[in-house]
Amino acid sequence: MFQRLRGTRDFYPEEMTARNKVFKIIRETAERHGFVEVVSPAIESFDLIAKKSGEDIKEEIYAFKDKGGRMICLIPEFTPSVSRMIANRQKELGKPLKWYSIPRHWRYERPQSGRLREFYQLNVDIFGSESPKADTEVLSVGICIMLNLGLKDFLFHISNRKFLQGLLQEYNVSNIQEAFRIIDKRDKIPEEEFVDGLLKCGIKDYDEILDILDSVTIENIGDFRGRNELMDKAIDNLIDIFRYLEYYGVREHCVLDLSIVRGLAYYTDMVFEVYDKKKEMRSLFGGGRYDDLVESFGGEHTPAVGFGMGDVVLELMMKKEGVWPEEKTDMDYYIANIGDVDRYVFSIAKKLRNKGYRVTFDLMERNLSNQLKYADKINAKKVIIVGEKEIKEGKILIRDMETGKQEKIDVNKI
C-alpha cells in the first residue's frame, strides 16, 4: 500500500463538498469587493523565488533540477509570481490592479498544527495605489471573508511600521531590523531574553518605548505628531485607515496595535495580523503594504498592499467555532429500475440532467431493495422508480426520500 507523502492531504468527496462551500464564499466575497482572479504556474525558476528570500530558502522549499538541468521549485508563496506577472505586462495593465488567487503552495517543513507541506493560500493584493483607501479595501475583504464564513472570534491588529521605525530612530537605535524582529517575538519569548535582545540592539530606554507601544490607541495617537517625518506619516496613514474602516462599518473588528511589526523585511508601511480575540491560537493570517517589492523584481515602482491566508489554520479555526460546513455529499435524483426498463432509465436521466439536476442510476444490477439502500447512502433527495408494471401504463413512481411519500406520475411529465 502506498501512503500519502508527509504533510499532504487527500480530500474525499465529503470533505470536498465542505471545502468547495468555503472556497466559494471566499471567491464571492473577493469578487464583490471588485477583485478578479489570477492563476500562475505551480513551478517557477528557483532564481525567481531566491530573488526575494535569498539562496538559503533552498532548504525550506521543494527545489530540484528538471530534465534540462534548470533549477526549479514548487512555489512556496505567491508574491514572486504575481510580481513577475506585473513586471511582464507593466504597460498594458491598468492601475489599480485588484487581484486575488488561491494557489497551492509547497514548503519543505516539519508539519504541525496549522502547518502542512502542501496547502492552499488565498492571496489578495492591490497594486498601483498608495492610498490608505487601498489598505482599507484589503483589510475589508479580509474582515468580510471571516464574517461571511461565520467566524466571530477574531480581531485585526493593525499597525504601521514607520511609527516604530521613527520612534526607534528618536532613541538612536542602531539596528532597527533586528529590533523589529525582537519586538515581533515579544509574546513568544521569556521576558529576560526579550529585554536582553532589546539591549543588544541599542535600546536602553525600552521601558519608555514599550509603554508607548502598549498605551497608544487610535484615539490618542495624534498626540505623537510633530516628532519626526516617519511617525507623522504613519499617524496620518493609520488615522485615515481607521476612519475608512469606520465608514465601511467594520471598525469594530479592528484594533490599533503598534507592537505588530511582522518579522519580514519587505513590509514598508501598514502591517496587520489577525488573532482570535483572546490571542490563544497562533496568528490566523496577516499582511501589509510592500511598496518596493515589485520594483525589486524588475518592474516599475509599484505600490502594493495585500495579505495571504492559508487554508489550514482557517479550517482549524472554523472547526473550533463550529462553522465548518457539514461534510456530506448529496444527489438530486436516483433512478431505480425493476425489470427490463433500461431505455426509460436512460431517457429519464438525460431529461433530468438537461434540466440541471444531479442524477445517477444503478450500475450494479442490484435488486430494488439494495438500490434504495444505495440511494439512501448517497443522500438522494428523490428516487424515481421505473417498474415494468407501471411503465406499461406509461407511469413511474417518484419517492421523496425524506418523507417517504411516493406518488405515481405520467412518464411524459418528467
Added chain:
RNA sequence: GCUAGGGUAGGGUAGCGGCUAUCCUAAAGGACUGUGGAUCCUUUGACCCGGGUUCGAUUCCCGGCCCUGGCCCCA
C-alpha cells in the same frame, strides 16, 4: 535540524511473552424473487518495517519509517 508521545482491518478500538487477536463501524450479499434508514445472518478485512532477546515476539529491547504535538523557522 532538535524534542515529547504514539503506530492493531477502510475508520474507531480491546488485548496478551504462547488460545482461531476483541468489539463497534464500514463495504458486499442474504433473510425480504417490487420499496431505504431498523433487526438478524454470512462474507471481506489488521498487529508499520528490519534486527535482537527468547523454545516462541503483535507484546520486551534497539534502529528505521510514519503519525500527532512543541521548538527552530514561518514567505
